[in-house]
Amino acid sequence: MPTSTPRALSFDSVAAQYAAARPGYPPALLDTVETLSGRPLKGARTMDVGAGTGIATGLLNARGALVTAVEPGPGMAAELRRSLPSVPVVRGDGNHLPLATASADLITYAQSWHWTDPTLALPEARRVLRPGGALALWWNVSDHAVDWIADQDVRLRRYFGAEESAHGTPGVTGPRNLDLLPGDAFERRLVPWSRTVPVDTHIANLASHSAFLVLGEAGAEPTARFLDEEREHLAAVFPDGMVEEHYVVELAVLIR
Template sequence: MSATVPRALSFDSSAALYAAFRPGYPPALLDTVEELAARPLRGARVVDVGAGTGIATRLLRDRGARVTAVEPGPGMAGELRRALPSLPVVRGDGNRLPLATASADLITYAQAWHWTDPALALPEALRVLRPGGALALWWNVADQSVPWIAEQDTRLRSHFGVEDSAHGTPGGTDSRNLPQLSGGGFAERLLPWSRTVPVDAHLANLSSHSAFLVRGGADAEPNRRFLDEERGHLASVFPDDMVEEHYVVELAVLTR
């Protein structure tokens, strides 16, 4: 079993936490997807792979796309079905898409491409896309140009190990397993945005990441101690208990 599989499925037991506290995406994201894919989302047949609890799926549907969600985890898929009961949800993953050839105008991966084997997932996406269709991959990454976020990231890496964090690692193509293609590759954009949430919501968002989940979640004593200490650090920056989270969405779009 790939080392990424337990981490990818770790979200399953915390699907409700994930749905409640993970950030969404700015309106500029789907505007830019439409620009780079050179087609509107309204009326498009879209496959959202690794859909999780449907955070991106809902936004795509609300833009008028005809969306099918693909999700491997039963807990995440169940949460998605409760949230969007009329939307088709298919159990599967990007390495083996359970979909017909040339059946989609757009395939999206929101926070999910890094859980695939790109050598399998890219041919599968190209098989399912219609001619002229597009593959769109994106990630919310904490903006470490903001001093308090950089300091929190240092603490997270001290807690988990230097290679791990609950922030996501910025880096674009080189750190995202994007295949290197000849004759035209991915078009990339960086989209900064922010949201303001209560400190409890910020800490719950942190604890919904795989770095915490594979180590027992927020209830494990070392993680609980870390989160308690983090509350104190945040109080010194945000005395009103409202945290301004800053993100950069890293977007990559490939047109077939």
């Protein structure tokens, strides 16, 4: 799916909410990226594509990577510039990278590869990577082995339809676009982790997903009603108002 689609750009309208509520990534993920790419992040010329508000960009920057963010949405890019003023930001998407040939040691896609057309994005990544450079793709997927998350997923799929959820689908959310690329030797890993956040942050996280955003104004009232009901479900599980979110990061790395 190309990044120019309305759904891919729907996050622009909630950039500040996205930055405040969406989960980050555990240190173990970046450790695994270093292991699979065969080089440290410190000093690596890194292009973070579909960077959004800079959640992954900031973590890569903190590890010493020399990061340039690539983001198509003006609202998301503006939020990234506010939070990471020292990081260069260029407007563009993975299907047509506005980057020089053989200019990167590492290209990352955090929660964004599925918005590309992989038949275009993979050749572009290969063009921009230096020989021996790495393409790293990853997704936070809610851990459906946790009972309350599995129950919430049932409610989400009942609301949106069986094929849709704000959780992601284990084994599908990330790898589905990789399956369109036969013969490419992606190394894959799973990295479990969790965070504990106030219920308001969890609800804001849910509401920032494109499944809700594309409903637009017509969906505002039923969405609000669904989220109010979800608060009641969560209050029974987390009476102290703090929600323990469990994730599994699905990671895939390809060496050029």
